[in-house]
Amino acid sequence: MNKAHALVVDDEADILDLLKITLGRMDVQATTAMTVDEARRHLDMGRFDLCLTDMNLPDGSGIDLVRYIVEHCPDLPVAMITAHGNMESAVAAMKAGAFDFVPKPVDLQLLRRLVGSALKLRSQSGAGGEVNVAGGRLLGDSAKIEEIRRLIAKLARNQAPVFITGESGTGKELAARLIHAQGPRCEGDFVAVNCGAIPQELVESELFGHKKGSFTGAVADKEGLFQAAEGGTLFLDEVADLPLPAQVKLLRAIQEKRVRPVGAQQEVPVDARIISASHRDLTEEVEHGRFRQDLFYRINVIELRMPSLREHPQDIPLLAARIFDRIAREHTERGPMKLADEALEALAQHPFPGNVRELENVLERATALCDGAIIGAHDLYLPQTEAAAAGDTGPDSAVPLENYLGEIERQAILKALDETRWNRTAAAKKLGMTLRSLRYRLAKLGIE
The missing domain is CATH 3.40.50.2300 (Response regulator)
Known part of the structure; x- marks a missing residue:
């Protein structure tokens, strides 16, 4: 060259x-x-x-x-x-x-x-094409998914902070991994952290590291996630869950490209691309004083919105086929599964509040419960299917929309709790929300 x-x-x-x-x-x-x-x-x-x-x-x-x-x-x-x-x-x-x-x-x-x-x-330059990453690849032939692929390829060519929005289960982390894998930092590490899963008192230490003896329990020097992502990408998932004091320090780290480990006297330079994500509306969080406006301005240089599954239901057959392939590899005792036409139609009509993640759960459950190789609509146990069996026609009936959506949310939460044997932490992770959010929803829906 x-x-x-x-x-x-x-x-x-x-x-x-x-x-x-x-x-x-x-x-x-x-x-x-x-x-x-x-x-x-x-x-x-x-x-x-x-x-x-x-x-x-x-x-x-x-x-x-x-x-x-x-x-x-x-x-x-x-x-x-x-x-x-x-x-x-x-x-x-x-x-x-x-x-x-x-x-x-x-x-x-x-x-x-x-x-x-x-x-x-x-x-x-000229390499082109989408790459596979640990989380898979972005599946779908719809115009929505093609547009996301084009945007990911474009975002991969610069280092500007990217903020990925979208509902839980739409593939925000997968999009972040693809941006990393298709960019010049692909040889560096991709470090992902769920900000809502870090105890508030440990956020600064986790992000920026600490020196030995800087606080009780700091028995050795420890590098933070910024240092671990050196030369690569740091993905801050559910960034809206960061407490305000940590937001101040994150702002400075992004602005100065330097961090100061807890207990250290000097700052150290860091070179990590920042990609963040949240299923919450950060504009609303800023308005309510729960998220710093200046930090939002820094991380939201470029916004990438991941579409909900409701916006591209024509991709459900392809997604389902890939999910069945994975299930067959993991459970060799089961033969290949297929969806009956009425099952595909039921899936296309389902609102999928949990998006692709919910589709995976629905098909995994149907595979486990179905005796044959063809999954029918009744094997899916979708909320509106059960409601219809009880004489309720869903959103087209006289039931208020809020009540109907609340019932869908209730079913999704109960399903996650049942699959995790009522382990709330595991259920929250499966649903793509924080434990605090799950507790709020349980109280709201009256689930004991």
């Missing part, structure tokens, strides 16, 4: 010299420019593998250059050099299409890693 070529744009000669020397030691040839206009002329005349630009330039903003590159050189990753503490400009640059940012004073270690990630895109 030919020697990499970078365009460096800054109006300070000493910064240009520092960046040129650093890139040279990485065997990257650097062309320099001191204005937006000069940078555009270089871009029109030559081909580059990376662009580094300062925010404030004599004849315009670095964001103007980012937009120009996105329009005229869409495959060129461009990183923004921002003033210390000016995260607003970094967020604005990434929303405009920047690959990543590096704050001043420039940490050369972080800069080298940023350059390395950007240059990996060059070796990946």
